[in-house]
Structures are given as C-alpha cells and as structure tokens.
Amino acid sequence: MTLFELKNIEKIYRNGDVETPALRDVTFTIEQGEFVSLMGPSGSGKSTLLQILGFLDEPSGGTYKFKGKNWNEYSSDEVANVRNANMGFVFQSFNLLARTDVLRNVMLPLWYSRIPSSEWNERAQKAIELVNMTHRINHLPSRLSGGEKQRVAIARALVTNPDVIFADEPTGNLDSKNGENVMRIFEDLHKSQKHTIILITHETDTARHAERMLTIKDGQIVSDKPVAHRSHRGLRK
Numbered sequence: 001m002t003l004f005e006l007k008n009i010e011k012i013y014r015n016g017d018v019e020t021p022a023l024r025d026v027t028f029t030i031e032q033g034e035f036v037s038l039m040g041p042s043g044s045g046k047s048t049l050l051q052i053l054g055f056l057d058e059p060s061g062g063t064y065k066f067k068g069k070n071w072n073e074y075s076s077d078e079v080a081n082v083r084n085a086n087m088g089f090v091f092q093s094f095n096l097l098a099r100t101d102v103l104r105n106v107m108l109p110l111w112y113s114r115i116p117s118s119e120w121n122e123r124a125q126k127a128i129e130l131v132n133m134t135h136r137i138n139h140l141p142s143r144l145s146g147g148e149k150q151r152v153a154i155a156r157a158l159v160t161n162p163d164v165i166f167a168d169e170p171t172g173n174l175d176s177k178n179g180e181n182v183m184r185i186f187e188d189l190h191k192s193q194k195h196t197i198i199l200i201t202h203e204t205d206t207a208r209h210a211e212r213m214l215t216i217k218d219g220q221i222v223s224d225k226p227v228a229h230r231s232h233r234g235l236r237k
Contacts, residue, residue, distance in 0.1 A: 002068065003164060003196055004030040004053060009062035011048050011219075022048040024219045026062070030198065032163065035190045037199040037210035037227075045219040046200050047168070053198065054087055054166055055079050067163075084112050088157030088165040092172035094149040096141040096156075102128060103137050106155045113160055127155040130193070131185055147178030154185060164196040165189070171206055183209045 011023040023045050030036055040046045051057035052064060055071065064071045066082065074082065088109075096105050107124040115123070128134055131151040141149055150170060157165050167186060171179035187209055189195050201207050208227050215223035 001032040002029050003032050003066065004028075005063070005065040005068075007063040009049075009052065009059045009064055011045075011052065011057070012060040022219050023052075023059070026216075026219075026221055028214060028221060028224055030196070032196055033194050034212060035186075035197045035199070035210045036212045036214060037201060037207035038214045038216060039201055039204065039207040040216035041202055044216045046202075046216050048219075049216065050166060050168055050198075050200050054089065055083055080112075081114070084109060085114070085160055086163045088160065088162040090150070090153050090157050090165065090167045090170050092169040094141070094146075094153045094173070096149055096152060098141055101138050101140055102133060102144075102152050102155075105141070105152055106159055108156060109160050115160065123159050123161075124155075127158040128152075130158060130189065131155045145178065146174050147181055150174060150178070150182050151185065154182070154189075158189070158193075158195075162195075164198060166198050166200070168200045169202070170199070171201070171203070179206070 006029070007027050009023055009026040010021070013020045013022060026049065038046050038049065048057065052059050055074070058071070097108070103124055106127055107120050110120045110123065125134070125137070128137055131154050133148065133151050133155060136144060136148060141152070144152065170182055170186075174182060183206060186197055186199065190197050197210070199207065199210055207213050210227055212226050213223070214221055
C-alpha cells in the first residue's frame with residue numbers, strides 16, 4: 001500500500017514581494033513498511049518536507065496524497081485525527097513533560113485519541129517495553145539520561161500504533177553510544193513491528209540505518225537509492 005505519494009511538490013515562502021523557494025519539483029512515493037532516510041545539510045529543505053508530509057504545513061504547488069487521498073481533501077478534523085492516529089513524531093529535543101513520569105508521558109497522545117481509556121495503561125506499558133524502558137516506568141525525565149529520554153519519546157510515538165513514525169534528527173542531542181542504541185531500536189521496530197519509518201538526518205552514518213536513502217539538496221531530491229551497506233550495531237546497555 002502506498003502511504004505517501006508526492007508529485008512535483010513545491011514550497012515557496014513569501015514575505016511581501018520576496019519569494020524564497022524551499023522545495024522544487026519533489027517527486028517520490030513511500031510504501032507501507034519502508035524504512036526511509038531523508039538526508040541533507042541544514043537548509044536543504046528536509047525539515048520543510050517533513051512538515052508537509054506530517055500535515056504541519058501545506059505545499060505551494062504539486063500533488064501530495066496520503067493513503068491515496070489528496071492533502072486538501074482532508075477536513076481540519078480529519079487532519080487532526082490523521083496526525084494523532086496514523087503518525088508518530090520523535091524529535092531531537094525529546095519534548096517530554098518535566099513533571100510527569102515515563103508512563104504518563106507515553107500515555108499523552110492517548111488523551112487526544114479515539115482509543116478507549118480502558119486500554120491506555122496496557123498500550124503505554126507495551127510501548128515502554130518495546131523500547132526497553134520498563135525499569136524506568138515511574139521515573140521523571142530529570143532522572144533519565146539523554147538516550148533514555150529519547151527511548152521514552154519513541155514509546156510515546158508508538159503508543160497509538162501509527163502507520164508511520166517520523167524521526168527528526170533523533171540522535172542530534174545524543175553521544176555516539178546512545179545514538180547507536182536509539183537507531184538500533186528503530187531498526188528493531190521496523191523489523192519486528194513492521195512500522196514505516198521516515199528518518200530525517202544530516203548524518204550519513206545515521207541515514208545508512210535505513211533501507212532506502214533520499215538525498216535532498218537546495219530543495220530538490222538529487223538521489224533516491226537503496227542503501228547497499230546498511231549500518232547495523234548491537235544495542236548497548
């Protein structure tokens with residue numbers, strides 16, 4: 001099943017008479033179950049593209065379809081439901097609630113979902129187990145390492161069982177050891193849980209954990225190819 005279909009996507013930012021193109025003629029598809037990295041330097045357009053894929057921004061031109069339906073055919077309520085039920089987001093800065101323990105941080109997306117509250121605790125515990133954080137389930141974020149915080153953020157993205165997980169520079173605030181561990185978790189989730197994962201990164205080594213690499217430069221896709229020699233690293237304790 002095709003999750004994302006983009007054809008000739010453009011994004012232009014306008015400030016008075018000044019136009020700044022961010023994306024130009026972007027065309028690709030992503031199938032359900034793929035692990036894709038979107039790689040490029042700062043200012044290349046990858047964050048803008050993520051915002052369009054995640055219904056956080058609108059294209060200026062071209063066609064963008066999610067699950068076969070054009071983006072502008074979704075009502076505002078449908079967009080909110082798609083983002084909550086079908087998409088999970090993991091960010092570089094973790095975005096955890098400081099005074100809320102791991103369990104309730106992971107449970108947060110369920111408050112805005114259509115999932116019965118009777119299932120929330122079980123779903124949150126299962127997501128926490130998937131990222132090997134059960135032993136920290138009652139801890140506040142202040143008592144977690146950077147790598148542990150990112151694992152909690154991944155669990156939070158998983159808790160609604162979304163079609164796709166967007167990981168935006170997920171290793172950017174981590175040292176190499178914790179960064180490797182986080183990427184191994186994404187690999188394991190893709191392999192065992194069949195999640196579609198879209199990884200946004202400027203680091204080649206991180207991008208090579210994916211199966212397919214899209215390279216963006218100056219707002220254009222300049223390369224779209226399978227990863228020949230993927231990075232595989234064991235999970236370190």
